[in-house]
Amino acid sequence: MKIIVTADLHYDSIKSRQPTADLAREICRIGGDVLVLVGDTASAAHDPLRDCLKLFAGFTGKKFFVPGNHSLWCLSGEDSLQRYESIVPQLAAECDFTMLDHAPTVLEGVGFVGSVGWYDYSYRNEELDIPLEFYRAKVAPGAARRLPEHKDLADRMAERVTPEHLDIATRWMDGVRMNMPLSDEQFLEYLLERLARQLKAMDASAAVRQVLAFVHHLPFRELVPQQRPPPLAFAAAYMGSDKIGHALLECKKLSHVFCGHSHWPGRLNVKGVEVINVGSTYFEKRLEVLEL
Ligand SMILES: [Fe+2]
Ligand SMILES: [Fe+2]
Structure with missing residues (x-):
């Protein structure tokens, strides 16, 4: 089984348009059995998300998707939980993508599980002392x-x-563009409960021999970019949570985790699980190919 993974296409951003179109053409050309987009495909407006997903119409394998934090940014009248539960999955389905958060899937004995993941500020840079x-x-x-x-x-x-x-005058735009009825800690718990349930079902199923997980936010703090200037060091708080990693490692059949969000490529092995940050930036899109 050939699985292609990419993330952070940010198709609503002008600087990401051409690199994303080029990457999508390349992915359709090389082909595969499964394609997974690991979050931040686009932001609030619906059309850029649809337009981006349609770039992969020529990919003949199964197509999965997890949202990113940008996917939960809202148009007027929307709320972020509604986007997560219904608006974004419906947009994805229109374009032949399945949102893994709501529909973990088994293909030829391989379980595909996904979540946007979230943050609880536990990765904040203590040296800043903010x-x-x-x-x-x-x-x-x-x-x-x-x-x-x-x-x-x-x-x-x-x-x-x-x-x-x-001197640090930045802000994290989720605070402006989201309209979330839960606190960040509550939303993370909400997601982790769902993820834990899905992983448990994969472990319990005789039809599943191996599990792959796709989470937009960083599940392990070792992936948080280090030695960054203070404005970017402030953003470390919003990169993810070790609680995601703990939930994932409960799954005995887990072999690989893919994430995105930091726009910083990374690889590590945690207790035998391969953890890969795809590391696309706004200007340069990357992909990973996994052959099983
Ligand atoms: Fe991103
Ligand atoms: Fe993100």
Whole structure:
């Protein structure tokens, strides 16, 4: 079985359009039995997601998809949980893609399981020593000070903030573009409960000899990019959670995990499981090929 994996196509972004079109053409040319897109295919608007998925119409194998955080960004009137549960899976289905989060699948004895995964700030860079309140608000102290909607936070935390903190003026855009009725910790737990149930079913099934998992966020902290300048180090908090890794490693048949999100390629072996970050950036798209 030939499985092709890519991630972070960001087709709604102008700089990603041509590289994604080139990659899709290449994937359709080489072909395979399974294609998996591991999140951040596009953002809020529906048409770029549809248009991107249709680039793979010529791929004759089975097509799977997991959402990324960008997939849960909202148009007016939507909420992020509704996007996760119904809007995004329906858009995917229209284009012949199955969203793994809702439909784990077994093909020739191989189980395919997926989740957007999420973050709980546990990967935050402790060296920055930024109070947790800023991470929850998804603004660095320098941004909180200049944004009127975060004035209360900036005032409340004024005594705990240093000049070095104020030099960091970035924000994590999920805080602006999402409309999520759950806290990040609650959403992560919600996802992990589902993932754990699906993995358990794979372990219990005699029809499954091996399991592959596809998770947009980083399941192991070793994959978080290190030595980054402070604005990017702030973003480490939103990269994922070790709780995802713990849930995955409970599955005795798990052989491979693919992720994306950090736009930083990486590989590690955790207790015999191959963990691969595809590592596409906005400008350069990458793919992985797994032959089983
Ligand atoms: Fe991304
Ligand atoms: Fe992402």
